[in-house]
Amino acid sequence: MALRTLATRKTLGELCKFQQQIRGVQTFTLPDLSYDYGALEPAISGEIMQLHHQKHHQTYITNYNKAIEQLDDAMSKGDASTAVKLQSAINFNGGGHVNHSIFWKNLTPVKEGGGEPPHGSLGSAINESFSSLEKLIAKMNAEGAAVQGSGWVWLAVNKELKRLVVETTANQDPLITKGPSLVPLVGIDVWEHAYYLQYKNVRPDYLKNIWKVINWKYASQVYEKECL
Amino acid sequence: MVMVAATTTASHLTSTFLSTPDFCGLSRSLQWPHMQHALEPHMSKETLEYHWGKHHRAYVDNLNKQIEGTELDGMSLESIISASYNKGDILPAFNNAAQIWNHEFFWESMKPDGGGKPTGELLELINRDFGSFEGLINKFKSAATTQFGSGWAWLVYKEHKLDVPNARNPRPSEEDNKLVVVKSPNAVNPLVWEYHPLLTLDVWEHAYYLDFENRRPDYILTFLDKLVSWETVSSRLEAAKVRVAESEKEMAEIDADEDLDTIEPEDTDMYFGSEAEDAEDFLDDE
Numbered sequence: 001m002a003l004r005t006l007a008t009r010k011t012l013g014e015l016c017k018f019q020q021q022i023r024g025v026q027t028f029t030l031p032d033l034s035y036d037y038g039a040l041e042p043a044i045s046g047e048i049m050q051l052h053h054q055k056h057h058q059t060y061i062t063n064y065n066k067a068i069e070q071l072d073d074a075m076s077k078g079d080a081s082t083a084v085k086l087q088s089a090i091n092f093n094g095g096g097h098v099n100h101s102i103f104w105k106n107l108t109p110v111k112e113g114g115g116e117p118p119h120g121s122l123g124s125a126i127n128e129s130f131s132s133l134e135k136l137i138a139k140m141n142a143e144g145a146a147v148q149g150s151g152w153v154w155l156a157v158n159k160e161l162k163r164l165v166v167e168t169t170a171n172q173d174p175l176i177t178k179g180p181s182l183v184p185l186v187g188i189d190v191w192e193h194a195y196y197l198q199y200k201n202v203r204p205d206y207l208k209n210i211w212k213v214i215n216w217k218y219a220s221q222v223y224e225k226e227c228l
Numbered sequence: 229m230v231m232v233a234a235t236t237t238a239s240h241l242t243s244t245f246l247s248t249p250d251f252c253g254l255s256r257s258l259q260w261p262h263m264q265h266a267l268e269p270h271m272s273k274e275t276l277e278y279h280w281g282k283h284h285r286a287y288v289d290n291l292n293k294q295i296e297g298t299e300l301d302g303m304s305l306e307s308i309i310s311a312s313y314n315k316g317d318i319l320p321a322f323n324n325a326a327q328i329w330n331h332e333f334f335w336e337s338m339k340p341d342g343g344g345k346p347t348g349e350l351l352e353l354i355n356r357d358f359g360s361f362e363g364l365i366n367k368f369k370s371a372a373t374t375q376f377g378s379g380w381a382w383l384v385y386k387e388h389k390l391d392v393p394n395a396r397n398p399r400p401s402e403e404d405n406k407l408v409v410v411k412s413p414n415a416v417n418p419l420v421w422e423y424h425p426l427l428t429l430d431v432w433e434h435a436y437y438l439d440f441e442n443r444r445p446d447y448i449l450t451f452l453d454k455l456v457s458w459e460t461v462s463s464r465l466e467a468a469k470v471r472v473a474e475s476e477k478e479m480a481e482i483d484a485d486e487d488l489d490t491i492e493p494e495d496t497d498m499y500f501g502s503e504a505e506d507a508e509d510f511l512d513d514e
Contacts, residue, residue: 149378149414171377192433201282
């Protein structure tokens with residue numbers, strides 16, 4: 001008797017979970033960093049990394065999940081005006097989640113190879129397109145410093161033309177808004193929250209120093225996947 | 229150089245800037261930089277050292293460099309803002325010029341031991357246009373919280389106008405002019421929409437990060453509870469109403485001159501011709 005009840009309860013539980021999956025939306029969780037918060041010092045302080053990851057990125061995810069659940073609800077009710085109204089919240093928060101997820105992978109401690117220049121095909125492509133890594137860095141720093149308000153500066157590859165480009169985006173607009181074929185290789189967050197506690201108003205110093213912890217190995221992997 | 233005349237807070241919208249090597253002339257009521265601790269504990273001395281001493285100062289230095297030797301040089305700050313806004317097709321000087329204006333307006337929106345409630349005519353209009361003081365606070369909090377990225381939240385006095393350049397309200401009445409809460413991104417301010425700003429809150433992260441980190445809602449609450457100077461808002465409202473009344477008077481005078489009912493007979497011919505001529509032409513064609 002008891003055994004049969006147990007089996008029924010387990011089956012019921014699985015049935016409920018199955019129903020949740022087909023009715024609910026896929027929500028998102030904060031990805032872990034593969035390094036400690038303090039591991040990028042002195043380029044980026046542990047205090048900033050912790051706030052940036054646990055507060056800012058988490059908030060984007062929380063709000064994104066809320067927005068897509070509301071969207072799912074609106075769509076299943078055929079409520080077009082609510083669905084359209086939610087688009088800006090989805091763009092802001094979804095874009096924030098996407099961009100920051102890339103950003104954590106773009107960074108790595110010095111002892112894990114942070115700052116080591118790219119070799120292989122990405123290294124050659126950089127020399128071809130920008131004449132040297134130093135010139136690329138100078139260009140990205142100039143464009144990053146010039147972003148008015150909040151945004152990002154990117155090194156990207158146009159996967160159709162197989163060409164490297166430097167782009168900036170405003171707020172949390174994903175890179176794709178600058179071109180449908182653009183794949184991000186290195187993104188640098190130039191929102192003030194990314195550097196203010198350490199560098200205050202001197203964004204150029206933040207940009208100069210962040211290259212010491214940029215993960216070129218990851219960027220090369222992405223580049224090779226798109227171009228080779 | 230960006231030139232400045234001394235102003236009172238009431239005539240703030242016509243203020244321009246005097247930049248001297250020591251960069252004085254800002255926020256006379258708070259007498260920067262000597263009283264950067266004046267807004268503590270609600271806004272720290274450290275925040276003001278950076279926000280006023282670095283960010284705001286940099287906008288002034290950079291604008292002066294940008295306009296030197298150009299046609300913007302010597303113009304008033306509002307004129308530079310208007311010219312460089314360029315109807316939305318923004319020119320390089322806009323960010324610096326507008327941010328100078330915005331920050332000056334922001335410092336003067338605050339005072340030590342601020343907060344409390346507005347009184348007098350300002351409170352009446354708030355009750356009329358927002359239902360209650362709480363109604364205004366909620367709208368303002370919402371605008372400041374939902375301005376995504378960098379920007380500003382504003383209380384403005386809005387004249388009743390259509391959003392086309394030559395539209396005019398044929399029977400302007402005080403009832404048509406409203407208090408409205410708006411928000412703007414980056415350096416944009418409501419001057420470019422031809423509103424009359426009354427109050428602003430800077431929601432760029434640099435405005436609150438040292439004191440509140442990511443907790444923008446706490447910063448907004450602190451500003452409204454402890455820092456805002458409703459007296460300043462009242463005097464700005466007074467000044468705005470005077471300006472609106474003056475411009476309506478001007479428009480009425482222009483209307484009187486251009487009265488279409490006084491077209492002379494010769495003019496009518498130009499537009500309508502005469503029936504006899506038309507009939508002849510028609511017959512000739514057959």
